[in-house]
Amino acid sequence: MAYRLLTVLCASLLIPTSPAGAADPPAATAADRIKAAVTYLASDRLEGRGPGTAGEELTTDYLSGEFKKAGLKPVGERGTYLQPVPLVRVVTSPQSTLKATKGAESLDIICDEEFSGTSHTQAGLEEFDAEAVFVGHGITAPEFGWDDYKDIDVKGKVVVLFTNEPPSDDPKFFGGKALTYYGRWTFKFEEAARRGAKACFIIHTPETAGYPYSVVRPLDGAQLKREPGQPALAFAGWLSRKAGDKLLGLSGRTVSDALKVADTKGFKAFSLGVNLKGHFPTRVENIISHNVVGMVEGSDPALKSEAVVFTAHWDHLGVGRAIVGDSIYNGAADNATGCALLLELARGWAAQSPKPKRSALFLAVTAEEKGLLGSKYYAQHPIVPLGKTALDLNFDMILPLGVPESIVVTGSERTTVWPTVQAAAKKHGLEIEADQRAHLGVFYRSDHFSMARAGVPAFxxxxxxxxxxxxxxxxxxxxxxFNDKAYHSPQDEVRPDWDYSGFATLAGFALDVARQVADADHLPTWNPGDEFRPAREKSGVK
Known part of the structure; x- marks a missing residue:
């Protein structure tokens, strides 16, 4: 989840600000509707909106009903608003064990308290007894002259590494202070699996991860169904800093020592001289979750087969570990607010007259909290072909704090939509502000990334x-x-002091951008040289 202040992507609020837009409703009325939707979606009745639970059914029923009221066309399965998303729920037993041994010396790393994670094989019980190898940040990036796996074979071994990237102020080297995808934990697991590693453990520090160990502590997860022959880790997990020091201590090192070495140019992976023995009883269950999707068709016969897409994830963490007696992870800011804005945008878009030339797709996705799975599945099974998808605007993790006078549009400068974004910001009196969380790789942490990876301009x-x-x-x-006390915890609940008044400002900005793209002569793309440009061209957009 990319945390954002008011991640109001297309901050909808029914304010069609294009010259041909419909009359604006009172901002307070829109704010009241959003508050009501957030209050329901974040209520205990929905039990934290976990995929594959009774809370999912209540959530998707509600979103479908609101889409229908807004007049959206159902474009899901069998005339509904639902796109089924097959998932595999994987739950690691708290009785799982991990033992580190060097010669006659051994120590136990305690499940949950000191290590967490899940198997990626979807096979049930997993066991291994293998050599541990330290691979720094676990990055292979030839364009930056960096290869943590150079001259070492990790097949059948356990790789130990840090998330994040080697630090730099040079924007031409791993993005400088801005994190690239190479720094994300998802890349670490993907690369380790590609290399044939048996398992992978990321040593957690708040500085390298950007959040506390409690965020990665859950022992349950969800995955897209594994394709036959697809490489998979027997265990993909995290070690607490304490566990990292215990493990590295067997080879005479500390977490601080290892991180300093990993950050050094010319780093070479090395064996820790330690064997890790793991025993992970795992419950595996096939479930069907759902994306919720509706459409407003465009007015131009030649262009209505193309669409702008608006996304927000509806899921949160369900029911989990109790904190101060509360076990429901309501997800008010993350992401009931984003869903409420998606609904308001759908109402506003449907009310425009005349209609925009291109269609608009409204997509509430599942399983973002499990690794952007709902949006990844949609990108693999799009309702509007990727080569006909103009733009994806996403909203995620919204804190209602009042009327903004500045705006963050992470990634838009990498696309040909950038001049439209600049003009809309100027029109609405919004200063475009640099992303102050770029060092945490925020761009790669929410559902727009799934669309960007598939080539669609998205931000x-x-x-x-x-x-x-x-x-x-x-x-x-x-x-x-919020990040310190409420993020991914039962404390993410509706607050009485939340101020929704600023959504209208962001709505005007966002709808200006979306309408301009929907009415443009040509589909937008990524700028020349951008990492996502080849995928866009592969989809047929030059």
Missing amino acids: SVAAGMKIKGKPDDFARQKLQE
């Missing part, structure tokens, strides 16, 4: 740190407080 829009009438550090403090 999020968030309120910046300047909030009308508030002190300069107000928004920053509120976001930090």
